[in-house]
Amino acid sequence: MTLTTDIQSAVKSDRAVFGYKRTIKNIKTGDAKLIVMANNIPDNMRKEIEHNAKIAGIEMEVFSGSSKELGVTCGKPFPVSAMAIRG
Numbered sequence: 001m002t003l004t005t006d007i008q009s010a011v012k013s014d015r016a017v018f019g020y021k022r023t024i025k026n027i028k029t030g031d032a033k034l035i036v037m038a039n040n041i042p043d044n045m046r047k048e049i050e051h052n053a054k055i056a057g058i059e060m061e062v063f064s065g066s067s068k069e070l071g072v073t074c075g076k077p078f079p080v081s082a083m084a085i086r087g
Contacts (some may be wrong), residue, residue, distance in 0.1 A: 003061055004073055007036060010085040011074050018074065020045050023082040027052045032084035035060045038067035041081045049082060 010016040017026050020041075026032040027049070035053050037046060039062055053060050063070045067079035074080055 003036065003063065006034070006085070007063075007070075007073055007083070008075075015086045016074065017084045017086065018076065018080050018082075020049070020082045023049060023084045024052060026084040026086065027056050027058055030056060031086050032056075032058050033087040034058070034085040035082065036063055036070070036085065037061075037082045038063050038065065038070045038080065040066045045081065 007016070017023060023032070023035060027035065035049060035058055037049060037060065050060060063073070065073070067081045070083070071078050071080040074083065
């Protein structure tokens with residue numbers, strides 16, 4: 001499966017969590033199995049997500065498009081800079 005189909009499948013099955021703060025929370029609680037970040041996420045946010053995901057041993061992917069494009073892929077009317085897909 002491609003990243004786009006994984007994202008859309010997670011959104012349809014209600015396993016996706018959107019937003020930087022909620023993504024960090026899901027990493028720290030161990031609920032996330034995959035982290036997806038837009039390619040234009042600010043560096044400070046990217047570094048914190050990468051750091052926490054590395055400690056927790058959670059896989060990370062960088063979406064090839066911007067946060068607006070990630071939002072469209074998720075079917076949301078707003079930009080999505082980061083999201084967590086729960087297990």
